[in-house]
Amino acid sequence: MTPRISIAMIAHNEESTVAGALASAAWADEIILVDCGSTDGTAAAAAGAPKVRHFSRENSLAVHVNKQFAADQASGDWIFILDADEEITEELRDEIISAVSSGNAPNAYEMPRRNFYFGRWLKHGGKYPDTQLRLFRKGRARFIKRPVHERLDVSGGTGRLASPLLHYPYRSVSDIPRKLGFYSEALSENYLEDRRHPLLIFFRPFTRFISAYFLKLGFMDGGAGFKTALTDFYVIFLSIFRYREKLAEGGKVRTPEKA
Numbered sequence: 001m002t003p004r005i006s007i008a009m010i011a012h013n014e015e016s017t018v019a020g021a022l023a024s025a026a027w028a029d030e031i032i033l034v035d036c037g038s039t040d041g042t043a044a045a046a047a048g049a050p051k052v053r054h055f056s057r058e059n060s061l062a063v064h065v066n067k068q069f070a071a072d073q074a075s076g077d078w079i080f081i082l083d084a085d086e087e088i089t090e091e092l093r094d095e096i097i098s099a100v101s102s103g104n105a106p107n108a109y110e111m112p113r114r115n116f117y118f119g120r121w122l123k124h125g126g127k128y129p130d131t132q133l134r135l136f137r138k139g140r141a142r143f144i145k146r147p148v149h150e151r152l153d154v155s156g157g158t159g160r161l162a163s164p165l166l167h168y169p170y171r172s173v174s175d176i177p178r179k180l181g182f183y184s185e186a187l188s189e190n191y192l193e194d195r196r197h198p199l200l201i202f203f204r205p206f207t208r209f210i211s212a213y214f215l216k217l218g219f220m221d222g223g224a225g226f227k228t229a230l231t232d233f234y235v236i237f238l239s240i241f242r243y244r245e246k247l248a249e250g251g252k253v254r255t256p257e258k259a
Helices: 018-024 042-046 063-073 090-100 175-194 204-215 218-248
Strands: 005-011 030-036 052-057 078-081 108-111 113-117 132-137 141-144 151-154 158-160 165-167
Touching: 005 018, 005 063, 005 090, 018 030, 018 042, 030 042, 030 063, 052 063, 063 078, 063 141, 090 108, 090 132, 113 218, 132 141, 132 151, 175 218, 204 218
Parallel strands: 005 030, 005 078, 030 052, 108 158, 113 165
Antiparallel strands: 078 132, 108 132, 141 151
């Protein structure tokens, strides 16, 4: 019997990308879509997609919570976690179907991801291969608690697929401030949880820019590489600023000597 494949996805104000993501997943046996408090046209954009089971949840900075909820609703033998600003290519689709149909498949698979920023696929600056673990047997992986860049913890072996997943984080100008605000807020919560002293993270925006743009050759991606490195700088800088504000509201941190 051919294994059934479920796609699990969450979305929050992704009207510009969710239709493309759902269309790229239409080959799956079912799609679980959890709308996390969207206030734009996300629901309308997703309404006509086939095989979709719709759920609604409140949005949360703890993205792993809603992603785990989406995975828990899936009935397939295998689950693929797809973000609402990503797309599965035909090549990746065929490789997924072939992998799960194998008699000796491991419990999970990872794959490279191509990130498109400012209209260009970035090959440098740490943006590729950007390995993602997204495909797993139902019940053999769960999300661990992380404020940002959530990760799956897998029970058993992991294989690797060669075909890349496509990622379009900013399809429109309006996406940029909204997503930057979300990520910086999530990062500030991460700093607060770790109780890092502000002096210990003050230089992170600068070291991140130098690493991405110079050491990891981001400059070879032209203007898009520079703007992306600058965007990452801004996210981290803003997250530190928000962290300092939260500390002023009553938080406590370790001293540099004890950090």
